[in-house]
Amino acid sequence: MFNSATTLPGGACGPGLCGGRCKQTLKDGMWANNPISIQILGICSALAVTNKLENSLVMGAALIFVCAMSNLLVSLLRNATPRRVRMIAEVAMIATFVIIFDQFLKAYYWDMSRSLGPYVPLIITNCIVLGRAEAFALQNPPILSIVDGAANGLGYAAVLAIIGFFRELIGSGEVLGRTVLADNWYTGNQVMIMAPGAFLALGFLIAFANFIKPPQTEKTK
Amino acid sequence: MKGSSIYTIVYSAVLGIVCALLLTGVSTLTEPYRKANAAAEKMRNILHVLGVPFSAKESAEELIRIYEKSISEEQYGALRVYVYDGAIAVPFSDLGRCGLIKGFLALESDKRTIRGVTFYEQEETPGLGGEIGAKWFTDQFKAKTIFGPDGQPGIRIVRGGGASETNEVDGITGATMTCNKVQAMLNGAIEEIVEEFTENVQ
Numbered sequence: 001m002f003n004s005a006t007t008l009p010g011g012a013c014g015p016g017l018c019g020g021r022c023k024q025t026l027k028d029g030m031w032a033n034n035p036i037s038i039q040i041l042g043i044c045s046a047l048a049v050t051n052k053l054e055n056s057l058v059m060g061a062a063l064i065f066v067c068a069m070s071n072l073l074v075s076l077l078r079n080a081t082p083r084r085v086r087m088i089a090e091v092a093m094i095a096t097f098v099i100i101f102d103q104f105l106k107a108y109y110w111d112m113s114r115s116l117g118p119y120v121p122l123i124i125t126n127c128i129v130l131g132r133a134e135a136f137a138l139q140n141p142p143i144l145s146i147v148d149g150a151a152n153g154l155g156y157a158a159v160l161a162i163i164g165f166f167r168e169l170i171g172s173g174e175v176l177g178r179t180v181l182a183d184n185w186y187t188g189n190q191v192m193i194m195a196p197g198a199f200l201a202l203g204f205l206i207a208f209a210n211f212i213k214p215p216q217t218e219k220t221k
Numbered sequence: 222m223k224g225s226s227i228y229t230i231v232y233s234a235v236l237g238i239v240c241a242l243l244l245t246g247v248s249t250l251t252e253p254y255r256k257a258n259a260a261a262e263k264m265r266n267i268l269h270v271l272g273v274p275f276s277a278k279e280s281a282e283e284l285i286r287i288y289e290k291s292i293s294e295e296q297y298g299a300l301r302v303y304v305y306d307g308a309i310a311v312p313f314s315d316l317g318r319c320g321l322i323k324g325f326l327a328l329e330s331d332k333r334t335i336r337g338v339t340f341y342e343q344e345e346t347p348g349l350g351g352e353i354g355a356k357w358f359t360d361q362f363k364a365k366t367i368f369g370p371d372g373q374p375g376i377r378i379v380r381g382g383g384a385s386e387t388n389e390v391d392g393i394t395g396a397t398m399t400c401n402k403v404q405a406m407l408n409g410a411i412e413e414i415v416e417e418f419t420e421n422v423q
Contacts, residue, residue, distance in 0.1 A: 048346075048347060048348075049347065051347065051348045055347075077236075080232065081232065082224065082228060082229040082232055083224075084229055085229055085232070085233055088233070089232075089233070089236055092236060092237065092240050093236075093240070095240075096240040096243055096244060099244055099247075100243070100244070100247050103247050103248060103251045103255070104247075104251065106251065106254075106255045106258065107251035107254035107255050107258070108251075108254065110258040110262065114262075115347065115351075116347075117319075117343075117344045117345075117347055117351065118319065118320070118344050119347075193348055194348055194349065194395060195348065195349070195395070
């Protein structure tokens with residue numbers, strides 16, 4: 001039987017690279033256990049940068065990169081890291097990847113870096129990233145950890161993109177900076193651009209997610 | 222072994238060094254790009270605030286060429302002034318609510334009428350204080366004067382909808398602190414300009 005998985009780091013991976021858990025992990029992060037709509041984590045940045053779709057997409061990309069890479073590194077070092085300093089070590093690894101992404105934005109995507117302001121560096125304190133490192137990467141092999149990090153990043157990115165799309169559309173009648181609802185009959189609803197609009201949009205989104213898939217606590221009653 | 226203090230210290234030191242090396246590498250690699258971006262951003266804002274015509278999609282080389290052709294830099298006392306066709310632009314910078322705010326204030330050749338205001342570096346809250354960089358806010362300053370009806374130098378950022386005098390502009394709702402700081406730093410620049418120019422004229 002052909003089995004390439006045994007040669008991979010963290011040889012616990014069975015057939016199909018991660019013991020058939022890849023799909024489940026991906027689904028968990030993106031939908032069943034979505035960091036924002038189910039776990040209600042990381043909503044600070046989700047509220048702050050979503051007044052434009054473009055900002056939301058770049059922020060989502062940042063989180064996918066940081067979460068996947070930090071999960072990988074934490075998982076690779078999981079057996080070498082002393083328990084006493086594991087939190088500090090995790091934060092150091094996360095900070096490294098966040099700064100790399102920030103520098104990359106500043107160098108190649110200057111306008112975006114300026115409009116996101118402090119929110120890219122603030123990913124260091126995003127509880128999704130540290131949460132995945134603590135809850136998943138410390139107990140799981142590297143490949144599966146990357147999948148988990150990327151899945152949670154994707155789940156976050158998807159929610160941000162949806163909120164950003166509606167806030168930009170309703171707030172200024174634009175999608176990705178292009179006018180969709182013409183000025184002569186549509187007046188942008190300022191409240192959607194400002195902070196309260198973010199709360200409204202997020203509230204509706206979580207309500208909608210719960211409508212499609214009721215929370216499990218209610219199911220078991 | 223893994224639980225011993227020595228191991229913990231060695232582990233932390235190695236991790237710290239590896240992370241630091243990684244960041245140093247990335248920083249060195251991107252430094253020329255970041256510096257060029259920052260310099261081009263400053264030039265773009267000087268050109269913009271003085272009303273020099275240029276396309277927003279201009280390459281960095283073209284931008285530098287236009288800049289060197291049209292702008293001359295002069296020093297008046299402590300004041301660095303960028304001159305284009307009689308109009309002047311002076312830099313200002315100070316702490317806003319969240320971080321450093323840097324910008325330019327441009328005056329017509331009469332040294333009384335504002336030609337434009339721009340903020341090229343700011344970290345204010347996006348959507349609130351960050352709106353100081355938005356066109357609707359900076360456009361308000363155009364054609365305003367730096368003197369009030371009583372002849373005193375200074376501009377005022379007033380609560381939304383209340384601007385009536387020629388030295389008043391509407392503030393941003395939800396960003397009172399940013400507006401107050403911006404007003405203070407603009408007035409600081411105006412004071413310097415008045416000292417260097419107007420008093421000699423009068």
